[in-house]
Amino acid sequence: MEKTTFLAALLTIIGAGCTMAETAQDTTFVVNDKQIVVNEKDGATTVGVYNNNGNELKKISETTYVDGQEVSQIYVSSPFLRSSWERSKRKKFEAHNANFYVGYRYLTSDAFSFSADQSLYTKNSNSYEIGIGALNVAIPFNRQNNIGLAIGMQVGYTRHAFDSGHALFMEDDVATVKPVEAEERIRKSYMSYWSMRIPVMLEYQQYLGRRDAFIGAGFSFEFRDKEHARYKTKHDTFNSARDLSIHTAGVNFEAYMGCGDFMFRFTTGLTPLFKGGQGPKAHTSSIGIGFCL
Secondary structure, eight states: EEEEEEEEEEEEHHHHHHHHHHHHEEEEEEEEEEEEEEEEEEOTEEEEEEEETTOOOOOOSSOEEEEOOOOOOOOOOTTTTTTHHHHTTOOOOOOOOSSSEEEEEEEESTOOOOOOOOOBOOOOOOOOEEEEEEEEEEEOOTTTOOOEEEEEEEEEEEHHHHHHHEEEETTTTEEEEEEEESSSOOOOOEEEEEEEEEEEEEEEEEEEEEEEEEEEEEEEEEEEEEEEEEEEEOOOOOEEEEEEEEEEEEEEEEEEEEEEEEEEEEEEEOOOOOTTTTSSOOEEEEEEOOOOO
């Protein structure tokens, strides 16, 4: 009787030990030459994937599941992580058309040129443009959100200066720059107008640390209004011309590059400023800086 009781107890202990060993054992599946190992411990289920050599494949997403427990997730960034991984964590593609810009503005004989016809008598050192951006729309082209279209709307003021002895006049609906006869010395002479631009830019972005480095190029559609020409003496201001024969609408080529909120900008007019036969041959160009606020 004692032997029977001892054998029953021994079998019970062995059975319990086998049950514990079986519970601690991982469950393995084989799918496409890869081993998928499922383990459950302390209420958490983990999944691991191994190749034929027994090496565990690197995890790129969460593979731990819990039931009825509160889980805290912590995300850590590092300068040693690949830029592609950092970019994948970005939430959206951002457009970088300037919200505020200022630049050196000048008239040229042709697009992408830096010289003007001598008949314009320009004083480019006193010419400038200034403007603000009222709208930015970003359209990404890929899942990494690093290339896409940046579309905006900007309103600006442009002033082209002439040398102190000349001004722009309208004669028979033709704009002409000619000498000014005045009793006093002319201190300023310029033409100006307001404009609205709609830039459509192809932009590439690269996430560097906490900031974006970006570069963009494309075209802008420009609409001009309230143009006039003036010259000033010490005591008086004279309107030499209004309703200048300039194109109400034009197309520009634009490019920019920058990092963070700061950028360098370049613009050149593909459409001549004055209408054909109604003014001197001139294109507008500018070099300046911009800020994305």
